[in-house]
Structure formats: C-alpha cells, structure tokens
Amino acid sequence: MNRPDVESMSWHEALHALQCRGQPHALASIVGTAGSTPREPGAKMVITADDVHDTLGGGTFEYQVIAQAREAIASDDTGPHLEAFPLGGRSGQCCGGYVHVLIEVFSGAEATIALFGAGHVGQALIPALAPLPWRILWLDSRPDAFPAKAANQPRLECRGIDDPTDSSVATSVVGSLPSGIHALVMTHDHGQDRALIDALLRHGDCASIGLIGSDSKWASFKRRLRDGGHSEEALERVRCPIGIAGAKGKRPYEIALAVAAELLTLTSEATGQPPDRRGIAPDTLRDIFSPSSTDNQ
Template identity: 70%
Template sequence: MTPCKEPWPGGARPGVVSWHEALHRHQVAALPHALASVVGTAGSTPREPGAKMVITANEVFDTLGGGTFEYQVIDSAREALSRGENGPRLEAFALGGRSGQCCGGYVHVLIELFAGAEMTIALFGAGHVGQALVALMTPLPWRVFWHDSRSGAFPAWAEGQPRLECLPGPDPAAAVAALPPGAHVLVMTHDHGEDRALIDALLARGDCASIGLIGSDSKWASFQRRLRDAGHAEAALGQVRCPIGIPGARGKHPYEIALAVMAELLTFKPAVERCDQRGVAPRALRDAFKNERMGSRE
C-alpha cells in the first residue's frame, strides 16, 4: 500500500491508504483513476481473485502481488487513462510469458477506467447568480474552478466541497492563464471592465470548450467593438455566447437565470455512445473462461 501524499477531506488520518479508501476519495473528487481487480487465476499466482489496487497517473494504492506482472497492469492502466478512456477492459497475463515471472500461472485482471470529471467548468463571479449556479453544479461529477477578484466573496457553504475550488485573486489574466485546457468558461463578475478583460484573455488563449458572458445584447455589442480594436477576429468573437442560458428561458431572479444557464451547460455535456455492446467484449470473456477451465485441468 502507498502512503497518502495529499490531504484527505475532513482531516482524515494520513498514513497507509487501502484501495477502498483511495477509490472513495477519487470517486468523490471525480479525479482520473483506475481500479484493477484480479478476477481469475490458474496455477501459481501472486494473489487470489478479488485482490484489487487503485492506479492514478502518479500513485498506486494497494497491490496485486508485485513484480513485473503488477508493473504491466499499472502501465496498461496509465496508458489508457492518458488517452481519456472510460469503462472496463479485461487483460490476461501469463506469468512466465508476457510477465517474465517464474510462477507459471495465468491471471485475468479487470481494469475499470474512470476518466474523471464529466465536464470542467470555470466560473468567474461569486455574485447572486454565480452562487445559485455553483449550488446547482456541486452535486454533479463536474470539476468547478470558481474565481472572484474580491476578498470574502465566496459563501461559507462552498468550503470543503469535493469538486469545487474557490480561487480568490485580483489578476484576471493570471486566473485565465491558470485554467486547464478544454474548460467551459462563464464570465459574470461584478464589474463590466473585468468581464471584458476576461473575455479578451480567454479569446487570446483559444483553447476553451465554450465561453459564455452574462449580460444583454447591448453589453455584448459594446464589448465587440473594443475586442475588435484589440485585434480579435470575427471568428473568435463568434465563440462567445451572450446572453447566456438556454433559448426561450424567461425569468430575472438569480435562481431562474442559474437554472437557464445550467440547462444550457447540460447541452454541452459529452454524448454517451449508444450501442448494443458495451464494456468487455463477449469474446474476451469467453476466452477468459476457456483459459480458466484449461488451467484448472492442469
């Protein structure tokens, strides 16, 4: 097992972390990870079926028995995580063949991949609409980076939310530079000048999944004139949605606006591929059980 290198929510004890503790933490925080489970063995093997380990890009929690076989499981999981893969995959390891170990057995490992948060949201502004919107987002498996240039702007209930980072700071350009690529960004600060500076910096970055600006058509028309003068092309300006919210929504109360924006964000959520076959391929399962039976006869 691996020592915990990061603080745990709620002040839980540091020290040795088992696979089930690590799995809970990464599931709650919507962080990329894999759960590797021994689901079948034949002959002499390091661990029994049911042994599990959690694998991330930088850490490993618990063990499947060590040795080259375990390193191959870790490498396979990390390669898949680096490609953003989701879902289960079944892998076979012949100890003594592929794994170069002298046990001589055969192991099937189910690797369940969790790519992390479904969406990454960056929200600038902790006013009434921003607070209502974040309250709607926190139950979802989304990562939310919440920025406000004012001190003391964030509500007390935001403290300790597992997928929410509250980031105070007076420099909009630095905040934009620190964003992860591919974030869906919403700009709704208390100041029009700050809104415009943020849109300028976001367009200069050019790698946001979407950009939304709260306000009216006249506000956006005024911004566009200045942004053109700053050198932004029409194609770049076309990336900005203003007003924000799902079309046809009505209501001026902060919670009503937040609901309309939330509904619009849901339209950006990645589609789930629908097909008749999902998860581990039936042929892989048939081959796994065939090898199990062959191993039991030896």
C-alpha cells in the same frame, strides 16, 4: 519504475479521495485466478499517474498492471479493460498461475468548468452543478465572496484572484487554466467581465465561452472587443445571454438552471464516445470465460 508506499492509503480510501478531487485514476481488481497466484479474487489497487494505493501482490505482474493502467489514463481511454496475465509466460513469475484483472479507468471529470464570479447566480449555479461529474474552478477577486460550505463540495476548487481589469492579471489568470475548459463569466463588475472575455478569446483554448448579461451588454462589449483586434469569427464564439433558449426567468436560481441545462448540451457534444459503447465487448468476455478457453488454460 519506483513503487510508492502502498501503505499510505487503502484502495477504498484512495478511490473516495480521488473521486472527490476529480483526479484521473484507475481501479484494478482481480476478478479471476487459476493455479498459484499472489492474491485472491477481489484484491484491488488504485493507480494514478504518479502513485499507487494497495497491492495486487507485487512482482512483475503488478508492474505490468500499473503500466497498463497509466497508459490508459494518459490516453484518456476511459472505461473497463479486462486483461489476462499468465504469470509464468507474460509476467515471468515462478508461481505460474493465471490472473484476470479488470482495469477501470476514470477520467476524474468529464468536463472542467471555469466559473468567474461568486455572486447570486454563481452561488445558485454551484449546487446545481454539484451532482454532475465535472470539475469546477470557481474564481473571484473578492476574498470573502465564497460561501464557507463550498470548501466541502467534491470536485470544486475556489480560487481568489487579483482584479482582472488589469489586462496582465486577466491574461495570467486565464493562462493558468486547463485546456478545453467551459468558461462562464459572471463577475460583479462589467470591467472585469470584459477583460476576462478579452483574455479568454486571446487564449483561444476554451471549449466554450459564456457571458452573463443582455443583448445590449454584449453589443457594447463587442464594439470594444472588435476595436481591440478581435475578429467577428472570434466574437461569435461567445454566448451572451447564456442559458438554454426560451428560459426567460430572472431569479438567480432560474438563470442557474438555464445555464446548467445549456452546459449539458455543450459537454455532451464533446464526449466523442460512440453511442453504442457499453464497456467490454461481448465477444471478448465470451472468449475469456467460455468453457473451451478455460480448459485450454
């Protein structure tokens, strides 16, 4: 394993940058030591799939920490992991001390939202979603549609696209998106909306698909999409109108709040985490930090 230049960014600078970008990463912290060790408790290192920032002291021990963190990142095994490293045994280092390392894995974003359209509702929705741990891809065919302040929002990427009424363009745009996205279609043009819904359905790899509009708009779209070869089962995947049931407001901010609330219900269903999972198991902590285990070290 080639170790990248650890001087490029300190661990706290890297942690802030990765959190803002919504990129998966891990924070490894030395939380306890015994005997001779390369670094002291409190030393930290940030690890991504292809980079590291700062150091826990180098050597085989550090490579083992990096490998374990990357394995957890790759398997999306988020949360804290407490690992014990006897440097003379597990790590084969001559200093022979003992190190406990807390590895905290962050998925970067709990969900990815693809928002097509930077009109009034889209611009009201973006700040409503900003505090949530989601990555947002904001797409529009109008190069001047995005507000200047959007460039400074964490986990938000603005993408200019060609006119998606061309089916090949819509297919290419949708094909470039990550798998498992929650797609929201609310462009300024019904033709673009219909082409994007068609491409999203054909792509078949979305966690959810929402279309802004009325029942009559969706009835018209359904006829065209059905004639284009989409099954009733596929069409049932599209939510239109969007927003939680009972929210009838027509103002952009009212619609945005209703859509944000609906997305919360959809993303919470997909987390897959047991409701009683709260980090490291108490038995593990008790075994590691009990006086008897300390005496045996």
